[in-house]
Amino acid sequence: APVLDAYYRNNGVVNIPGVTVRPGPVDPANPNALPHIGTIRALYANANRQVVQGIDAGFNANLKLTEGVRWISSLEVSYLDKNHLTLIDSITGEAQPPQRYEDTLSPCNNTSCSGSPRWRASWQNTLKLGGTSVTATAYYTAGYHVSQVDFGATPFDCASAVDNGAATYDDGTPVQCRSKDIWNVDLTIQHRINDNFALSLNVLNLLDTKPPFDPNAAYSTFGYNPAWAGPNIMGRYFRVGAKIDF
Known part of the structure; x- marks a missing residue:
């Protein structure tokens, strides 16, 4: 925008350092008129900055309970402290105040409004009894504020979120200021008959947990957040398999 403004306001003269503007062809019908811009050439510049x-923490346990019985546990936890995007004017080098995405619905421009939840975790427990193993895995994703910061909303300000696209009722009040936490549990049972043949049963979304209603995620397209609650929308799902080794 500054280059276009300078060119057309100064009769084609652009004095912005590092920028060269070449006019396009002269209009034969109006040879004395200022030609449109042909090309703008400038050096590459490091512009926006994201931090x-x-x-991330992980805890593992592998314990022998009794002869032929073993318990294996794995816990992974992630905490997001900061997700900041600083926009920098590539012409002037001036930096805007950082946009704070952590614990909000942002960034919407490059993640389809899937959000930046502060907490995520998974806990897997396996009980091995001879040739049979039973594994339960629980998944957790924390809720977040519905403010769409990169669309102009102020972080954690519900009125600002409404002014910048958050879902409302007919009277203008927000449907929700924070989304709900998302849970899910999967179950896997595997039985090895011999060294070459094994059977398995997977029960995805074991508890048939429904996705929490989220009218703001994914540009308000689905009514839930497909990035974190995709397995929940499928409902309880069974899968049977066999593995043969030759």
Whole structure:
């Protein structure tokens, strides 16, 4: 925009450092008129800056309970402390205040409004009894504020979120200011008959947990967040399989 403004306001003269503007062809019908811009040439510049900061932790246990019985447990936890995007004017180099995405619905421009939840976790427990193993895995994703920061909303301000696209009732009040937490549990049972043949049963979304209503996620397209609650929308799902080794 500054280049276009300078060119057309200054009769084709652009004095922005590092920028060269070449006019396009002269209009034969209006040879004395200022030609449209042909090309704008400028050096590459490091512009926007994104900083993501958090903690990932993992805990593992492998215990022999009795002869032929073993318990294996694995817990993974992620905490998002910071997800900031700083927009920098590539012409002037001036930086805007950082956009704070953590614990909000943003960034919407490049994740389809799937959000930046602060907490995510999974806990897997396996009980091995001889040739049979039973595994339960629980998944957790924390809720977040519905403010769409990269669309102009102020973080954690519900009125600002409404002014910038958050879903409302007919009277203008927000449907929700925070989304609900998302849970899910999967179950896997595997039985090895011999060294070459094994049977398995998967029960995805074991508890048939429904996705929490989210009218803001994914540009308000689905009514739930497909990024985190996709397995929930499928309902309880059974899958039987066999593995043969040659």
